[in-house]
Amino acid sequence: MRKLTGGLILLLLLGACKFNGDKKTLPIYGNRTPVTKTVNGQQVTDTVYQSIPAFKFVNQYGDSVGSKNLQHDIYVADFFFTSCPSICPIMQRNMLAVYNAYKDTADIKIISYTIDPKHDTVPVLKKYADKLGISGNSWWFLLGDKDTVYQLANSYLVNVGEDKTAPGGYMHQGYFILIDKQQHVRGSYDGTDPKQVDQLIADIKTLKAEPVSK
Amino acid sequence: MKTGIIACICFLLLALIYSCQSDTSIEFKQYYSAGSLVYQSHCQNCHGAKGEGLAALIPPLTDTSSLKKHQTKLPCIMQNGLKGKTTIAGKDFDGAMPAAGLTPIEIAQVVTYVGNSFGNKLGVVTGDDVGVALRKCN
Numbered sequence: 001m002r003k004l005t006g007g008l009i010l011l012l013l014l015g016a017c018k019f020n021g022d023k024k025t026l027p028i029y030g031n032r033t034p035v036t037k038t039v040n041g042q043q044v045t046d047t048v049y050q051s052i053p054a055f056k057f058v059n060q061y062g063d064s065v066g067s068k069n070l071q072h073d074i075y076v077a078d079f080f081f082t083s084c085p086s087i088c089p090i091m092q093r094n095m096l097a098v099y100n101a102y103k104d105t106a107d108i109k110i111i112s113y114t115i116d117p118k119h120d121t122v123p124v125l126k127k128y129a130d131k132l133g134i135s136g137n138s139w140w141f142l143l144g145d146k147d148t149v150y151q152l153a154n155s156y157l158v159n160v161g162e163d164k165t166a167p168g169g170y171m172h173q174g175y176f177i178l179i180d181k182q183q184h185v186r187g188s189y190d191g192t193d194p195k196q197v198d199q200l201i202a203d204i205k206t207l208k209a210e211p212v213s214k
Numbered sequence: 215m216k217t218g219i220i221a222c223i224c225f226l227l228l229a230l231i232y233s234c235q236s237d238t239s240i241e242f243k244q245y246y247s248a249g250s251l252v253y254q255s256h257c258q259n260c261h262g263a264k265g266e267g268l269a270a271l272i273p274p275l276t277d278t279s280s281l282k283k284h285q286t287k288l289p290c291i292m293q294n295g296l297k298g299k300t301t302i303a304g305k306d307f308d309g310a311m312p313a314a315g316l317t318p319i320e321i322a323q324v325v326t327y328v329g330n331s332f333g334n335k336l337g338v339v340t341g342d343d344v345g346v347a348l349r350k351c352n
Binding site: 090092 | 259260262268269270271272310312
């Protein structure tokens with residue numbers, strides 16, 4: 001009898017674990033606004049989540065690309081500059097792990113925005129990508145108008161800016177931001193911490209397995 | 215009696231040699247462990263926890279022969295940074311390392327650490343060694 005209850009409890013525990021594992025979905029971050037509409041004569045309240053606004057920049061190949069090209073992609077975004085002496089090398093080392101995990105998956109991309117457009121011209125970005133060993137179109141280094149990029153950073157819930165006292169002249173945060181196919185923020189990870197980056201790599205898989213809504 | 219004196223002298227000599235040895239090894243340990251902290255706070259972001267570098271952007275510190283070749287210049291590299299083309303571990307680098315902003319003793323510590331980690335075995339570099347080397351930077 002004892003043995004039986006013991007076994008039963010074990011089974012229940014296992015079941016609980018499995019149940020939790022299956023149900024995992026990633027949260028949606030940022031502001032949400034309730035929008036009330038009338039559908040078939042009935043009032044329906046819908047939640048509209050913060051999303052990344054449309055943008056159009058230039059990548060390391062000199063091609064004009066933007067949010068239009070990312071409509072069917074999950075992507076990871078970060079903000080950097082090529083001459084950054086402090087945390088960027090750590091971020092790039094960790095982002096390379098993300099790149100290597102998903103470079104052959106068509107609908108997963110990496111977008112690195114430079115926050116130093118004056119120095120990081122297209123040839124500088126191309127050389128930087130080459131030296132990192134990046135080829136193809138799964139990792140873009142994007143160059144755009146400074147104010148537009150700084151504005152855009154806010155929608156990714158990241159703070160960037162010029163700061164004469166910071167190493168390299170810019171202050172920024174080393175977050176990796178996970179964006180889903182609806183342009184919602186689904187995760188934010190410290191790009192300088194290999195453990196959080198492992199979590200990001202796992203979460204991309206979870207997000208990819210999510211049933212398509214809307 | 216005579217053998218007693220000889221034994222005594224021998225013992226003293228041995229003790230002397232032994233204490234000298236442990237002196238340098240204590241010195242080495244002190245430089246090395248302090249150097250590991252300097253490395254973590256000033257170098258690891260670029261050169262990596264295992265001295266692996268970063269692709270073709272930042273060279274690894276695992277190439278003993280390259281380090282040996284630049285051994286006398288290492289303190290100057292820490293003091294002034296390094297710029298321009300170099301070939302390390304068979305790869306070309308054309309980046310820029312900023313001046314580390316370290317004191318001569320911290321330079322000695324970190325050079326001892328790097329010189330004896332990541333598969334390197336270049337021995338201890340003291341604060342005095344660094345002082346001499348720094349006078350020869352151009």
